[in-house]
Amino acid sequence: MILRxxxxxxxxxxxxxxxxxxxxxxxxxxxxxxxVMLKSSIHLVKDMLTGWFSLSEGSLLYFAYPGIGVLITxxxxxxxxKDNINHGITQVLYAISRNNxxxxxxxxxxxxxxxxxxxxxxxxxxxxxxxxxxxxxxGSAIGRFFRLNYRQITLLLGCGAxxxxxGIFKAPLSGIIFTLEILMLNLSLSSIIPLTISSVTACxxxxxLIGSDVEFGNTLQKFAMxxxxxxxxxxxxxxxxxxxxxxxxxxxxxxxxxxxxxxxxWTTGAVSLGLxxxxxxxxxxxxxxxxTSVMTGNASQIFEKSLFYxxxxxxxxxxxxxxxxxxxKVVAVSLTNGxxxxxxxxxxxxxxxxxxxxxxxxxxxLSGIHPVPESNFALAGMAGAMSGxxxxxxxxxxxxxxxxxxxxxxxxxxxxxxxSFITIRGFETYSIYTKRLAxxxxxxxxxxxxxxxxxxxxENFIENDxxxxxxxxxxxxxxxxxxxxxxNIFPVIDSNNKIAGVVFLDDIRHLMFDxxxxxxxxxxxxMKPVPDTIEINESMESVTGKFDKTGAxxxxxxxxxxxxxxxxxxxxxxxxxxxxxxxxxxxx
Numbered sequence: 001m002i003l004r005x006x007x008x009x010x011x012x013x014x015x016x017x018x019x020x021x022x023x024x025x026x027x028x029x030x031x032x033x034x035x036v037m038l039k040s041s042i043h044l045v046k047d048m049l050t051g052w053f054s055l056s057e058g059s060l061l062y063f064a065y066p067g068i069g070v071l072i073t074x075x076x077x078x079x080x081x082k083d084n085i086n087h088g089i090t091q092v093l094y095a096i097s098r099n100n101x102x103x104x105x106x107x108x109x110x111x112x113x114x115x116x117x118x119x120x121x122x123x124x125x126x127x128x129x130x131x132x133x134x135x136x137x138x139g140s141a142i143g144r145f146f147r148l149n150y151r152q153i154t155l156l157l158g159c160g161a162x163x164x165x166x167g168i169f170k171a172p173l174s175g176i177i178f179t180l181e182i183l184m185l186n187l188s189l190s191s192i193i194p195l196t197i198s199s200v201t202a203c204x205x206x207x208x209l210i211g212s213d214v215e216f217g218n219t220l221q222k223f224a225m226x227x228x229x230x231x232x233x234x235x236x237x238x239x240x241x242x243x244x245x246x247x248x249x250x251x252x253x254x255x256x257x258x259x260x261x262x263x264x265x266w267t268t269g270a271v272s273l274g275l276x277x278x279x280x281x282x283x284x285x286x287x288x289x290x291x292t293s294v295m296t297g298n299a300s301q302i303f304e305k306s307l308f309y310x311x312x313x314x315x316x317x318x319x320x321x322x323x324x325x326x327x328x329k330v331v332a333v334s335l336t337n338g339x340x341x342x343x344x345x346x347x348x349x350x351x352x353x354x355x356x357x358x359x360x361x362x363x364x365x366l367s368g369i370h371p372v373p374e375s376n377f378a379l380a381g382m383a384g385a386m387s388g389x390x391x392x393x394x395x396x397x398x399x400x401x402x403x404x405x406x407x408x409x410x411x412x413x414x415x416x417x418x419x420s421f422i423t424i425r426g427f428e429t430y431s432i433y434t435k436r437l438a439x440x441x442x443x444x445x446x447x448x449x450x451x452x453x454x455x456x457x458x459e460n461f462i463e464n465d466x467x468x469x470x471x472x473x474x475x476x477x478x479x480x481x482x483x484x485x486x487x488n489i490f491p492v493i494d495s496n497n498k499i500a501g502v503v504f505l506d507d508i509r510h511l512m513f514d515x516x517x518x519x520x521x522x523x524x525x526x527m528k529p530v531p532d533t534i535e536i537n538e539s540m541e542s543v544t545g546k547f548d549k550t551g552a553x554x555x556x557x558x559x560x561x562x563x564x565x566x567x568x569x570x571x572x573x574x575x576x577x578x579x580x581x582x583x584x585x586x587x588x
Contacts, residue, residue, distance in 0.1 A: 020155065023142055024194035027159040028201025030142075031135035035167030035202065036209045038112045038131050045120025046285055050305070062122065062305075063278040066336070067270025069121020073114045074266060074340035081110045086342050088133030089433045092161065092183060095140070097437065098457075101154040102144060107137035114342035122277055122284040124332035126347020128168060135164030135202075136183075155191055158183055162195050163202030170206050171402035174395060175199035181392045182433065220408045221373040228415065230372055234360050235384050235416040239423025241326070241356045242349075242388025246424075246432045248330045249345065256338030269339020276332050281306045282325050283332045287351040291382075294358045295375040319362060326355045345432055349389045350382045357381020357416075376409055383413045384420035391424070391431035393417040456540045456580065461573055462557055462566040468493045469523050471500050475511070476518035478503065478526075489554055489567070492527045497563040499556050501527035533558050536565055544573065 049065055077085060083104065084091075088111055095103045115130035139160030143153030158179045166175030176195050259265040277283045282290045282302050293301040302321070303312040311317050333348045361377035364370060379400050386396035396417045401407050428435070467485040469478055471492055481490055488505035503526050511521070531550035534543055536559050546555060547570045557565040 020152070020194045021197055023146070023156055024159045024197040025201050027135075027139045027142055027156055028163045028198035029205055030138045031131075031160045031163030031198070032167035032202030032205030033209075034108075034112060034134045034138065035131050035164055036206055038115060038127055038134070039168055040210070041112075041116045042120045042127055042285070045116060046122075049121065050284070060278065062281055062284060063274035066122040066124070066273045066277055066284070067266070069117045069119075069123055070270060070273075070336065070339050070341040071266060072117045072121070073123075073342055074262065076114055076117065077110075077340070077342070078262075081106060081114070083110075085111050085114060085130075085133070086337055087436075088129035088131075088344055089182070089346070090436055092133060092136045092157070093433060093437055095136070096154060096157065096183065100150050101140055101157050103133075103137040103140040103157070105137065105141050107133055108141060109134070111137075111342060118336065118341035118343050119285055123336040123341040123343055124273065124277070124283045124285070124287075124329065124348065125336045125341060125343025126286055126345065126350075127343065128165070128346030129344020130342060131164040131168050132161050132344075132346075135160035135162075135167075139198075155194060158191075159194050159198035162199040166199040167202035167206040169399060169403055170203055170212070171399055172196075172199040172203040174399035174402050175202065177398050178392070178395045181395050182390060182431075220379070220404055221376050223376065223409060223412060226370075227372055227376075227412070230360075230364060230370070230377075231380060231412045231415045232419055234357060234377060234380060235419025236423050237360055238353060238356055238381055238384025238416060238420040239388050241352060242385055242420060242424045243427050245330055245345075245349065245352060245385070245389050246428055246435070249334050249432065250435065252331060252334035253338045256334065262340065266339050269335045269341075273332060273335040273339070276328055276335070279307065280321075280325055280328060283329060286347045287329075288347070291351060291354040291378065294354060295378050297375070299358070299362075299374075315366060319359070319366070322355055322359050322362070326352060326359060329355075345389065349385050353382035353385025354378045355381070356385060376412065379404060379409060380412045380416040384416040387417035388420040388424040389432050391421060391428075391434075393421045456573065456576060458534070458536070458538060458540060458543060458557075458568065461568045461576070462536075463569065463572075464566040466491050466567055468564075469503065470494070471522070471524040471527070473523045474519055475508075475521040475523075475526075478508070478523050479512060479518070482508075482512070491556060491564060491567070492523055493564050499530060499533065499558070499564045500524070501529050502556075503527050530556055534568060536560065540573070543568065547573075 049061070077083070083106065085107060092103070095101055111130035111133045115127055119125060119127055136157045137160070139156035139158065140153055143156040148156070161183055162175035162179040164175070165178045166172045169175075176192070176199050179195055256265060256269060259268060281304075290302050293299060299318075300312045302325075303309050308317070308321060311321075329348055329352050333343075333345060336343060355378075357377040357380050358374055360381070361372050361374040364372050365374070383396040383400040386399065387393040390396070397410070397413045400413055401410060465485075466487050466489060467481040468491050469481050471494060473481075478490070482505065490503040490505075491499055492501045492503060494500045501524070503523060507528070508526055531552050532546045532555055534546060534555050534557050536557055543555075547553075553570045554567050555570075556567055559565045
């Protein structure tokens with residue numbers, strides 16, 4: 001408390017208008033440090049475990065390592081964290097839409113630790129989701145520490161995410177665009193400045209600690225206009241690869257999660273994942289080293305430490321090997337996450353996109369139709385897969401441009417990204433991050449009305465101060481209920497605790513003082529059917545739709561069993577809606 005008050009006083013001395021910028025710097029430094037720590041720790045663990053392997057033969061340790069890493073992660077999460085920390089980007093989106101942008105403080109470090117064990121030991125997932133979760137948690141925690149409102153906490157959460165992406169890729173512009181395109185909605189122009197500050201600060205921290213070299217520098221070849229038709233084809237191919245990745249990942253994870261016993265689930269995942277990586281070592285870990293080999297003209301290095309080392313000179317087996325890796329990467333990702341590992345799909349998306357681009361280019365070159373630059377196609381494929389899986393074409397375009405150190409490939413990146421995006425949109429409306437939330441009605445949208453309604457929680461509007469009556473109660477008993485109530489509506493509840501109708505005070509007012517009706521009229525004689533009911537877990541968008549359809553001002557709530565649970569008032573919902581709309585978007 002003393003520390004918070006001291007910090008608040010110091011910030012006020014610097015001026016209210018400068019507070020977001022100062023906090024953005026703090027968030028940027030912290031998220032940049034976190035990105036460097038996670039990236040370095042993963043590489044350190046990986047080098048310790050596999051750096052001594054023979055280049056010309058496989059190792060049985062490829063079978064053992066991933067399962068061990070996942071087991072360590074499971075024990076860490078189950079006995080220390082005691083919370084779900086997987087699918088980091090989806091959880092950040094959920095926090096924004098359903099938890100007032102509040103992310104538990106332990107996420108500032110637990111995702112990093114779990115991600116290090118999972119990925120360092122060979123789990124076939126990416127580090128980007130854990131670091132985005134970490135950066136977002138840092139921003140959320142700082143916002144809560146200074147007791148900021150929802151809008152300000154959300155902005156700092158976005159600053160943390162931008163800093164995390166910028167720090168891990170050394171791509172400041174991509175960090176900003178990622179936050180705007182995937183996480184943030186309806187930000188004002190003034191909000192761009194804190195995001196920029198945080199992103200640039202995190203990138204600067206990363207430069208200072210691990211150097212200015214970009215991930216795939218010096219891999220570009222000159223762009224030729226006559227390759228445009230082939231880039232269009234690559235975009236279509238990446239769209240279908242993205243569709244396969246999205247649907248297969250979700251399908252396989254659901255299948256694995258049906259194994260309720262955690263030991264059996266881990267055993268199934270560990271054995272299956274170990275076998276896949278033993279036969280296809282490029283599936284080990286993030287796979288960025290393989291992409292580097294592909295894009296620097298050393299594609300045969302993908303056979304190193306594998307059982308197929310002696311077959312690397314066979315052109316068509318090489319193509320088959322690439323295709324197998326492309327197909328089974330999705331399986332490896334699903335097994336890693338489904339069996340208890342912690343990692344994301346961001347990295348695997350880039351991995352599959354790079355392989356897809358290389359696969360198409362190598363096929364074209366082997367066919368003799370027209371020579372195309374394989375490294376350029378691999379990079380464009382990365383953009384295409386990211387655009388399709390994440391449905392974020394701008395992030396894809398600028399990230400690949402930044403991690404290659406220039407904009408030489410800007411046109412093909414745009415072509416492949418846009419074509420891939422259009423292709424998958426014909427089959428999937430939502431990205432892999434938003435699909436789960438959309439199915440549950442927990443997804444914010446760019447529509448202000450829908451975004452505001454998503455943030456409202458039905459449970460906060462349930463009213464239970466209505467006096468209940470039974471269908472067979474006499475009119476006299478109904479009048480006793482009237483005397484005990486401050487409401488003008490009386491729910492009629494049957495013997496199964498289900499609502500049979502309602503009685504309105506206005507409908508019985510003219511009979512209230514005529515005693516001859518007290519024993520001759522029953523409640524069911526005066527009750528009216530309810531125009532509609534609202535389920536207790538129903539979305540607010542659906543609730544407001546029912547109010548509009550029925551014209552009612554109060555509607556009853558029923559639980560999962562169809563039993564009466566209270567009423568909800570249209571006026572209270574819209575009053576809260578107006579207040580939240582003002583808080584979120586101000587005078588925009």
